[in-house]
Amino acid sequence: MKKIWILFAAVAMMAAAACARDTYAHDASVLPKAAQTVIANNFKSKVSVVKIDKDFGRVSEYEVILSDGTEISFDRDGNWDNVETSNTSSVPKAFIPQGIRDFVSKNHSGARIVGIDKERSGYDVELSNGIEMKFNKAGQFLRYDD
Numbered sequence: 001m002k003k004i005w006i007l008f009a010a011v012a013m014m015a016a017a018a019c020a021r022d023t024y025a026h027d028a029s030v031l032p033k034a035a036q037t038v039i040a041n042n043f044k045s046k047v048s049v050v051k052i053d054k055d056f057g058r059v060s061e062y063e064v065i066l067s068d069g070t071e072i073s074f075d076r077d078g079n080w081d082n083v084e085t086s087n088t089s090s091v092p093k094a095f096i097p098q099g100i101r102d103f104v105s106k107n108h109s110g111a112r113i114v115g116i117d118k119e120r121s122g123y124d125v126e127l128s129n130g131i132e133m134k135f136n137k138a139g140q141f142l143r144y145d146d
Helices: 002-019 033-042 098-107
Strands: 023-025 047-055 058-066 071-075 080-084 113-118 122-127 132-136 141-145
Touching (some): 033 071, 098 122
Antiparallel strands (some): 023 047, 047 058, 058 071, 080 113, 113 122, 122 132, 132 141
């Protein structure tokens, strides 16, 4: 009887591991419509790779890499979480609240926003000169980050 339970537990663990595997695609059709719209409206580059992260068999996140190297993360509903570009490019203005744009242009003229991460408490922003900052949800500057 003990051997049957051990066998059952092993099969259950293998099944859970199989369901949790990340999958990859090479076009935007696997993304939720909201994510497809964000990409189509804000980026000229095409989708190169989509990584679909799964937890316990459910999609938890989509990680998209565009042909120009831009990386965008979306939640399972297609809402963006994070945008990162190369230092020679910048994050499209549509992703950046006006308060953040104003602060950066006033205090860091010449620097471009190359990364923005949407958090529960606000935004983490990275500039092309390597400076990282935190802003609240309203786009008001909080502090420089390490």
